[in-house]
Ligand code: B16
């Protein structure tokens with residue numbers, strides 16, 4: 001079966017906005033008397049905004065202190081800070097090899113999708129100069145379920161007009177890998193501690209089109 005589409009996660013695969021998320025969450029948490037560090041931030045990768053807040057409050061022993069309206073207000077304040085930090089983002093922040101891979105996929109007629117749970121994804125793509133590089137971006141605001149549920153990768157495949165069996169998903173977070181596999185795509189993981197992937201690379205510079213196609217072909221023989 002020919003490879004018809006590649007669906008990318010955003011944060012950690014196309015660019016690394018995790019540090020900006022960390023700074024915004026760290027400052028918000030400090031205001032509530034909770035300390036988080038970069039190691040704790042690893043647990044927030046690929047996790048939605050409100051679920052991230054719930055994890056931080058639980059970490060600080062303050063899980064049950066806030067109403068839903070208060071949680072929304074805290075998350076909104078964090079997001080305003082995060083969006084301010086995003087003004088520093090530019091095409092220089094595209095992770096190694098990704099711009100070339102996107103160009104090669106387009107040249108070879110392989111469709112390109114985005115499966116990010118970030119509601120700021122359109123703004124991040126614009127800052128990177130990549131808005132036109134994607135054929136379909138799943139709208140995080142319209143999803144019922146967050147990763148690890150398969151909904152976002154299924155939505156991306158449907159939007160691209162391909163079946164999951166014709167597509168590769170690329171993720172840096174465990175919840176995202178579970179989402180890809182549950183949806184039925186071939187899973188490529190970026191990082192060192194991801195379980196259940198079909199192909200694991202240590203960093204994005206390994207993601208060349210020839211390498212992707214070679215792994216895709218091997219899969220067909222299994
Ligand atoms: P926002 P991804 C995720 O992006 C981030 O990894 C995660 O840290 C963040 O909380 C989430 O987006 C929501 O982002 O607050 O901008 O809506 O990895 O799915 O591209």
Ligand code: MG
Nearest residue numbers: 009011012046
């Ligand atoms: Mg990610």
